[in-house]
Amino acid sequence: MAEVVGPRVYSCCKCRNHVCLHDDIISKAFQGRNGRAFLFSHAMNIVVGPKEDRQLITGLHTVADIYCRDCHEVLGWKYERAYEETQKYKEGKFIFEKSKIVKENW
Template sequence: MEEVIGPRLYCCSNCRNHVALHDDVISKAFQGKSGRAFLFSHAMNVTVGPKEDRELMTGLHTVADVYCSDCHEVLGWKYERAYEESQKYKEGKYVLEKAKIARENW
């Protein structure tokens, strides 16, 4: 009989706090400060910092850093606003850097 395994998760690589579900990955083709990053539709157990405008590879965006709610490690950012029409799909989504998260239940 097969064991029932919970959902595949991503957790903070620093403290193992669960921060995202694998099912919420939209794209694995993003670039963060420390290398590859993933775009998620949702994140959990995170806090969102103040909004600021940043010039990113795809243009100007209003973003807010995303922190682990347990250890306060910066994990990535949340897109608050995209100024270019082609980038509007990112609004409200989260980018978590691969170097800052670890897989769990895989």
């Protein structure tokens, strides 16, 4: 009998709320506050905090921290604006810190 396999998802490390899909990963070569981070095109079940300008490794960006909708754990941030032309591809994308998410359905 064939096993039904759902999408590979990542969940919040604290409450296991589904927050992003493996298929939405753009890059695994990012740096978060606490180590490795992944850039995603989409996110779900999150709350976006207030926007602020932040000096990151790749320059000045306007970002907003993202929180788990259920337990309010900070999971990463959303890029709202990139000031350098070479960084514009990040606008509207999400950083999830690897230490803040866990794999589900793998």
